[in-house]
Amino acid sequence: MAASVEQQQxxxxxxxxxxxxxxxxxxxxxxxxxxIRDALETDSSNVQDDTVDEVLPFLTGKEHSQLNAxxxxxxxxxxxxxxxxxxxxxxxxxxxxADPSRPWIFYWCLNALSLLGEDLEPYRARLIETVRxxxxxxxxxxxxxxxxxxxxTTYAIVLSLALVGGDEAFEVVDRRSMxxxxxxxxxxxxxxQMAVGGEEDVRGAYCASVVIxxxxxxxxxxxxxPAYAAGHTSLLSGLGEWVRLCQTYEGGVSANHGVEAxxxxxFCALGCLSIIDSPHRSIRRYMDVPRLISWxxxxxxxxxxxxxxxxxxxxxxxxxxxxxxCWPLIEASLSGPEGPTAGPAGRPLEDxxxxxxxxxxxxxxxxxxxxxxxxxxxxxxxxxxSKYSDAYHTCYVLSGLSxxxxxxxxxxxxxxxxxxxxxxxxxxxHTKGEQIFDEDDRIGTIHPVYAIPQHRVDAIRSxxxxxEGF
Amino acid sequence: xxAKPKATAKAAxxxxxxxxxxxxxxxxxxxxxxxxxxxxxxERRFEEVGFPGLTPAEKKTYTHARLILPxxxxxxxxxxxxxxxxxxxxxxxxxxxxRLKNNYNWGTDKHGRDISTYRxxxxxxxxxxxxxxxxxxxLHQQFLLKxxxxxxxxxxxxxxxxxxxxxxxxxxxxxKRELYGEIPGPLANxxxxxxxxxxxxxxxxxxxxxxxxxxxxxxxxxxLRAVMASEEYSPRCLRLTERVIAMNPGxxxxxxxxxxxxxxxxxxxxxxxxxxxxxxxxxxxxxxxWHHRQLLLDHHYANTLSxxxxxxxxxxxxxxxxxxxxxxxxxKNYHVWSYRQYLITKLDYxxxxxxxxxxxxxxxxxxxxxxxxxxxFIVFSDxxxxxxxxxxxxxxxxxxxxxxxxxxxxxxxxxKLAPQNQSSWLYLRGVLAKGGRGLDTVxxxxxxxxxxxxxxxEEVTSSHALDLMSEVxxxxxxxxxxxxxxxxxxxxxxxxxxxxxxxxLSELK
Numbered sequence: 001m002a003a004s005v006e007q008q009q010x011x012x013x014x015x016x017x018x019x020x021x022x023x024x025x026x027x028x029x030x031x032x033x034x035x036i037r038d039a040l041e042t043d044s045s046n047v048q049d050d051t052v053d054e055v056l057p058f059l060t061g062k063e064h065s066q067l068n069a070x071x072x073x074x075x076x077x078x079x080x081x082x083x084x085x086x087x088x089x090x091x092x093x094x095x096x097x098a099d100p101s102r103p104w105i106f107y108w109c110l111n112a113l114s115l116l117g118e119d120l121e122p123y124r125a126r127l128i129e130t131v132r133x134x135x136x137x138x139x140x141x142x143x144x145x146x147x148x149x150x151x152x153t154t155y156a157i158v159l160s161l162a163l164v165g166g167d168e169a170f171e172v173v174d175r176r177s178m179x180x181x182x183x184x185x186x187x188x189x190x191x192x193q194m195a196v197g198g199e200e201d202v203r204g205a206y207c208a209s210v211v212i213x214x215x216x217x218x219x220x221x222x223x224x225x226p227a228y229a230a231g232h233t234s235l236l237s238g239l240g241e242w243v244r245l246c247q248t249y250e251g252g253v254s255a256n257h258g259v260e261a262x263x264x265x266x267f268c269a270l271g272c273l274s275i276i277d278s279p280h281r282s283i284r285r286y287m288d289v290p291r292l293i294s295w296x297x298x299x300x301x302x303x304x305x306x307x308x309x310x311x312x313x314x315x316x317x318x319x320x321x322x323x324x325x326c327w328p329l330i331e332a333s334l335s336g337p338e339g340p341t342a343g344p345a346g347r348p349l350e351d352x353x354x355x356x357x358x359x360x361x362x363x364x365x366x367x368x369x370x371x372x373x374x375x376x377x378x379x380x381x382x383x384x385x386s387k388y389s390d391a392y393h394t395c396y397v398l399s400g401l402s403x404x405x406x407x408x409x410x411x412x413x414x415x416x417x418x419x420x421x422x423x424x425x426x427x428x429x430h431t432k433g434e435q436i437f438d439e440d441d442r443i444g445t446i447h448p449v450y451a452i453p454q455h456r457v458d459a460i461r462s463x464x465x466x467x468e469g470f
Numbered sequence: 471x472x473a474k475p476k477a478t479a480k481a482a483x484x485x486x487x488x489x490x491x492x493x494x495x496x497x498x499x500x501x502x503x504x505x506x507x508x509x510x511x512x513e514r515r516f517e518e519v520g521f522p523g524l525t526p527a528e529k530k531t532y533t534h535a536r537l538i539l540p541x542x543x544x545x546x547x548x549x550x551x552x553x554x555x556x557x558x559x560x561x562x563x564x565x566x567x568x569r570l571k572n573n574y575n576w577g578t579d580k581h582g583r584d585i586s587t588y589r590x591x592x593x594x595x596x597x598x599x600x601x602x603x604x605x606x607x608x609l610h611q612q613f614l615l616k617x618x619x620x621x622x623x624x625x626x627x628x629x630x631x632x633x634x635x636x637x638x639x640x641x642x643x644x645x646k647r648e649l650y651g652e653i654p655g656p657l658a659n660x661x662x663x664x665x666x667x668x669x670x671x672x673x674x675x676x677x678x679x680x681x682x683x684x685x686x687x688x689x690x691x692x693x694l695r696a697v698m699a700s701e702e703y704s705p706r707c708l709r710l711t712e713r714v715i716a717m718n719p720g721x722x723x724x725x726x727x728x729x730x731x732x733x734x735x736x737x738x739x740x741x742x743x744x745x746x747x748x749x750x751x752x753x754x755x756x757x758x759x760w761h762h763r764q765l766l767l768d769h770h771y772a773n774t775l776s777x778x779x780x781x782x783x784x785x786x787x788x789x790x791x792x793x794x795x796x797x798x799x800x801x802k803n804y805h806v807w808s809y810r811q812y813l814i815t816k817l818d819y820x821x822x823x824x825x826x827x828x829x830x831x832x833x834x835x836x837x838x839x840x841x842x843x844x845x846x847f848i849v850f851s852d853x854x855x856x857x858x859x860x861x862x863x864x865x866x867x868x869x870x871x872x873x874x875x876x877x878x879x880x881x882x883x884x885x886k887l888a889p890q891n892q893s894s895w896l897y898l899r900g901v902l903a904k905g906g907r908g909l910d911t912v913x914x915x916x917x918x919x920x921x922x923x924x925x926x927x928e929e930v931t932s933s934h935a936l937d938l939m940s941e942v943x944x945x946x947x948x949x950x951x952x953x954x955x956x957x958x959x960x961x962x963x964x965x966x967x968x969x970x971x972x973x974x975l976s977e978l979k
Contacts, residue, residue, distance in 0.1 A: 040888045042838075044837035093682045095681045096684060097718055099691075099718060101720070102681065109679070142723065143723070144671065146691070245859070249846050249903065249904070250896045250900065251863065255804070288863040297969075302964075312838070312893055313802065360967070
């Protein structure tokens, strides 16, 4: 079967034949600038035009030697795996800027490897030994040994430990001090600071919810928490209301109240809300959903096919996850729990083969496979063709690819509202509409809220669910 | 004709007696070898011809020389008399009782070069450097003792001594680098830091994503860990934070620590802001800088600005001036805009000036969505005309009609300049929502951006107008027209969002 695919490629888009691209069927939507363009030029329209010029040769196949019948190159897994593995090795001194965010590299790389189907077993012991000294006695993990605890790096380390799995990995975390520290971060207005004395933003709301629910921490607020004096008694009280005020007039979500809507913060907000209650309840309760969907949908551009992070900004591969990852949560909020997928004899769930997705999965897949792969010796995934690949983009571009290739459904809502993040989700390959990528290039899946594979979420949750108190 | 190999010539010569004198050695290794042969008689002959090839005299010397060592090393004990006889014989035969070992290990230098490959003069130079370093180290130890003694008496050393010590450490650093490739960092060389025991990061070789830190950075953060652990807030720590920030401005921990120092030492906030300005200009994309600035603002406000309206106004003015400078270089910098909003709220700086500067940024680039967002913020979050806690997408009855009218007119004016600019359309919608006005109130305005909908000669200059009008038609009960707008968007004008437009169609009832 692999041979026939290759033959097909040779016939339809052989590397040597000039004009082979014409043989591939690429919708004109992805080959030409948009239909409506204003005459007025500004800085923003100039860089946008430059970007379209930059990506078109990649979208139309001119920059690629091997294309399938849809004008799409293969996902070069081997090359990207090599790139990611290198990022986990010794990094040269120019990486000193990554010193405060090194735990992110663990998560980005391990998650990318997992999406690419690699075994993470060889990294378990190394990860455990690497993160141990990063944990502070006062709770949480910093960017490195001797650095203050930070919610972003704590989130990254908890997810990394969940990714490698195993009791020894889970036991690294000191839950009691983690709880105490989170109580320190909880603010009077219901939100979370990223570090003691650090900024308060919607990342804090998401990272804290993830950590609390994965580690099954008690929700009671300690009496020395800054929020306690303001009348809060739970780590999560007032959090939904706080997140609600992050939604902007555009419909998107900003870092904190009153700032500009931004794709990464939209994901954080929806992720947080989907943990504190089931998405069909909490997202509908705290968000203006029609405006949110409209704004999220506006993030997808043509001809690029990818997502931008803000209105009138450029596409960037990382928003494949930040915006692309919002869709399963939005869909769940619209549909509510759908019940289990019917077996062969049961009620057919799909009464049509028409793709009813809210965004263009194929547009995104096209952008990712054509523009975001570094096909040089370096490998890895990138923002756009003019940028270098890095671990961050490799993780989030692949995460976005996964969410475009697969379809998540909320099967059942949590039985008890106090069981944080206890909804039942199910994933199936997305098969509706035309499939433009080769089946071998379908990658692994990640939980729509926790951004790691579902069985990894289940394993860490079940490990800690037996723990009451500490 | 090829030259006859030397070895063959030598092997052919059975006459061992007259060993030619050695040529003076070039390298240290050669000299060691020569000395080895000098202290190990017959050894070279032995290597060349083996024991059977030796002359009887040589055999005797060779064997006797070997017998000395066990006795000399007291591995064999002899009675006093035998011992005397034994050494008499040794002296008579002129046998060496101390012998150099073969293949003496000289070690390697900082480049990994074997020292035995050094030329003699090179080794001399190296030894001299080592001697110098030893001598300096003696003086250095004296300094430490002297300082300790002075301290115990509550006294300080004269500045001259400290300066000499600084000079000395520099010389020692040069020598250490030259000899051993050790790079003692500038902090280890500074007597001011002698009382701090740095806490280095020790990681196993196979730690994940291990960074090969530059030496200076590794040293600076080692000292940082130590002073943070001891909760020291002092001027030297402030300087240390500056050093770390210069090498890695994204190091959030050092920023949080710096703020603690600034507040503990009650340093001038304006001086700190001044310093920060330069750092901000050097690192436009860094955002720790802006959070630090926010902390400084809070601190300054609590201590001074809250009770001094004039000072607050001055401060707001100088801050917004600087922000404008930064935004002129990076017009959509998220963290700068975010700080600007924080500043305005904190200092209640809802000035017409603020609206005017934002307006000029919008006019520079109508598509600068950050500037539009800021405008929305300063218009609709001003506590004098808005309800606290009102969500951005909901109606706020407190906002005066005149302001709603003004903002609608502003958005419409900008839409006309670039009808496909989504920023101004989103702004228009936002204003209408705040004012509790229906989209139908701008239906006529939006209708000018398309014509002959559904016909052959359909023209659309703004997909956002079609989007808005589908909602207007829907509200007016004209479902068919609403559907037509969405259908045209889906099929023709904005097909990448086909899934969304179809969803909207399915919602129409």
